[in-house]
Amino acid sequence: MAREAVIVGAGDVPLEDGKVVGGGSVLQVQARAAKAALDDARLSMGDVDGLLVAGLWGVPGPGLLPSVTLGEYLGIAPRFADTTNIGGSAFEAHVAHAAMAIEKGYCDVALIVYGSTQRSERSRTLGGRPSILTMQFENVWGIPQPVGGYAMAARRHMHEFGTTEEQLAEIAVATRKWASLNPAATKRDPITIYDVMNSMPIADPLKLLDCCLVTDGAGAIVMTTADNARAHGAKAIHLRGYGEAHTHWSIGTMPDLARLTAAEIASRHAFEMAGVSHDAIDLVECYDSFTITVLMTLEALGFCKPGEGGAFVSGQRTAPGGAFPLNTNGGGLSYCHPGMYGMFLLIEAVRQLRGEAGERQVDNVNTALVHGTGGTLSSGATVILANH
Amino acid sequence: MSDTYQKPQPVIDPGTKPFWDAAREHRLSIPRCNSCGQHHFYPRELCPHCHSDDLEWSDVSGKGEIYTFTIARKPAGPVFADDVPYVIAMIALDEGPRMLTNIITDDVEQVAIGDRVTVRYDDVTPELTLPKFTLDKD
Ligand SMILES: [Zn+2]
Numbered sequence: 001m002a003r004e005a006v007i008v009g010a011g012d013v014p015l016e017d018g019k020v021v022g023g024g025s026v027l028q029v030q031a032r033a034a035k036a037a038l039d040d041a042r043l044s045m046g047d048v049d050g051l052l053v054a055g056l057w058g059v060p061g062p063g064l065l066p067s068v069t070l071g072e073y074l075g076i077a078p079r080f081a082d083t084t085n086i087g088g089s090a091f092e093a094h095v096a097h098a099a100m101a102i103e104k105g106y107c108d109v110a111l112i113v114y115g116s117t118q119r120s121e122r123s124r125t126l127g128g129r130p131s132i133l134t135m136q137f138e139n140v141w142g143i144p145q146p147v148g149g150y151a152m153a154a155r156r157h158m159h160e161f162g163t164t165e166e167q168l169a170e171i172a173v174a175t176r177k178w179a180s181l182n183p184a185a186t187k188r189d190p191i192t193i194y195d196v197m198n199s200m201p202i203a204d205p206l207k208l209l210d211c212c213l214v215t216d217g218a219g220a221i222v223m224t225t226a227d228n229a230r231a232h233g234a235k236a237i238h239l240r241g242y243g244e245a246h247t248h249w250s251i252g253t254m255p256d257l258a259r260l261t262a263a264e265i266a267s268r269h270a271f272e273m274a275g276v277s278h279d280a281i282d283l284v285e286c287y288d289s290f291t292i293t294v295l296m297t298l299e300a301l302g303f304c305k306p307g308e309g310g311a312f313v314s315g316q317r318t319a320p321g322g323a324f325p326l327n328t329n330g331g332g333l334s335y336c337h338p339g340m341y342g343m344f345l346l347i348e349a350v351r352q353l354r355g356e357a358g359e360r361q362v363d364n365v366n367t368a369l370v371h372g373t374g375g376t377l378s379s380g381a382t383v384i385l386a387n388h
Numbered sequence: 389m390s391d392t393y394q395k396p397q398p399v400i401d402p403g404t405k406p407f408w409d410a411a412r413e414h415r416l417s418i419p420r421c422n423s424c425g426q427h428h429f430y431p432r433e434l435c436p437h438c439h440s441d442d443l444e445w446s447d448v449s450g451k452g453e454i455y456t457f458t459i460a461r462k463p464a465g466p467v468f469a470d471d472v473p474y475v476i477a478m479i480a481l482d483e484g485p486r487m488l489t490n491i492i493t494d495d496v497e498q499v500a501i502g503d504r505v506t507v508r509y510d511d512v513t514p515e516l517t518l519p520k521f522t523l524d525k526d
Pocket of ligand 1: 424
C-alpha cells in the first residue's frame with residue numbers, strides 16, 4: 001500500500017510582549033519548538049531522519065548551512081534535508097517537499113523548524129541589504145524594505161480597482177478581533193478603522209497598523225506516514241494538495257503589481273491536486289505581512305475575482321462570527337511576526353483542524369487552506385489540509 | 389563629494405557596468421534583444437522575454453509614465469532621514485521596461501499614477517550618477 005504523508009505534530013514557544021519567554025538564542029528557541037512539536041506527535045528527536053529549515057539567522061556564519069548547523073545542535077544525522085528559502089512561504093513549501101520525501105520512502109519522520117529572536121536582538125531594520133547584484137537597482141533609491149514594495153502594490157491596486165485605505169483597514173481590525181481571542185497574541189486590544197487610518201504613516205498608502213508586528217517566535221511541524229501516526233496514536237492531518245511558485249524578488253520586476261501571480265500559480269496547482277472546489281474550504285490561513293498582502297492573496301486564491309478583494313473584506317466579513325473566518329490566531333498583524341511567518345499559519349491550521357483552538361475555534365472546520373507569501377510579493381506556497 | 393555621500397551606492401559588476409557608465413555620461417542605456425525586439429531592465433545575460441543571448445545596449449528616450457509609487461514617510465535607514473517625505477516610483481519607460489527610481493519634486497502630494505516623467509541625472513559623486521525623474525507637469 002502506498003505511503004501517505006501526514007502532519008502529526010505542531011509546536012511553538014510562548015511569547016510575552018513579542019519576546020520569547022525566558023529568552024534564548026535562536027538555536028535554543030528552535031530546539032524548544034522542535035521538542036514541543038515532537039512531544040505533540042508522540043515521537044522523539046531520535047526518530048527524526050528528515051530536517052527542513054529556513055531562516056534568517058546566523059548569516060554570515062553557521063546560518064549559511066542552516067540544516068547542517070541545526071542538525072548538529074539537535075544531535076541528529078538526518079538523511080534528508082531541505083533548506084529551500086523562498087521567504088516567509090518556505091514552510092508551506094517544506095510541507096510539500098517533506099510529503100514527497102516521505103511518500104517516496106526517502107525519510108520517515110520529517111521535522112520542519114523555524115525560529116527568530118529578531119525582537120529581542122532589535123535586529124529588524126528598513127534598510128540594510130547590500131547593494132550587490134540585483135539589489136543595486138533597488139537600494140540606491142531609499143526604498144524602505146520590504147514595506148515600500150507592498151506600498152507600491154497597494155497604490156497600483158487602488159488605481160486599477162478603486163480599492164480604498166478603509167478596506168485595507170477592515171483587515172487589520174478583523175485580524176485584531178481574532179487576536180483578542182488568542183491568549184498567546186502580542187496585540188489584543190481592539191482597534192477601529194479610525195485607529196488604522198490615523199496610525200503613523202510609513203510608506204503611502206500603508207500606515208503602521210497596516211503592517212505586521214516585529215516579534216520573536218519559533219515553531220515546528222512534524223510529519224510522518226499515516227501508518228506511523230496510527231501506530232503512535234497521533235492525530236493525523238492529511239495533505240490534500242500543494243503548490244508553489246515564485247516570480248521575482250526585485251519589486252521592479254514583479255510581473256503585475258496589482259496581481260499576486262505566484263499565489264495564482266501555487267493555489268491553482270494545490271486545488272487541482274486536492275480535487276476540491278473553493279466551497280470545500282472551511283477556513284483560510286494566509287500570510288498577512290501587510291493588509292494589502294491579504295487582499296491580493298484572497299483574489300489570487302480565487303475566493304473573489306481580481307479587484308473584488310476590497311468589497312470581499314468589507315463589513316468585517318473575515319472577523320470572528322463573519323462569513324469568512326481568516327487568520328484566526330490574530331495573524332502576523334496582531335499575533336506575532338518573527339520575520340518569516342509562514343510556520344505559524346500551519347500551526348494554527350493544525351490546531352483548528354484538531355479542534356484545539358480554544359475560544360477562537362471555528363465551528364465545523366474539516367478542510368483548511370494555508371497560503372504563505374514570501375519576499376516582496378515574490379513567492380507563494382499553498383497547502384490544503386484536512387482532518388479526515 | 390564621494391566622502392559626503394552616505395547613501396547606498398551600487399556595487400557595480402561586469403553585467404551592470406554599461407548602464408552605470410552611460411548614466412555617468414547622462415545617457416539612459418538598457419539592453420535590447422535582437423531576437424524579439426524587446427527591451428528589458430535591469431540588465432541580464434539572457435533576454436527575460438525570449439531567453440535569447442543576442443542582446444545589445446541601446447540608448448532610450450528617458451521618457452515614460454509613473455506605473456506606481458510610494459511616498460516614504462519613514463526613511464530607509466538614517467541616511468535617508470533628511471529626505472522624508474520622498475517619492476520612490478516605478479516608471480514604465482516608453483520603450484517598455486519598468487524601472488525603480490526617485491521622483492524629484494517640491495510637492496510629493498501631487499505625484500500620481502499615469503504622470504508623464506522625464507529622466508534627470510543626479511551626479512551624486514564623481515563616479516556615480518543616478519538617473520532620477522521629474523514630472524513633466526512640474
Ligand atoms: Zn528577447
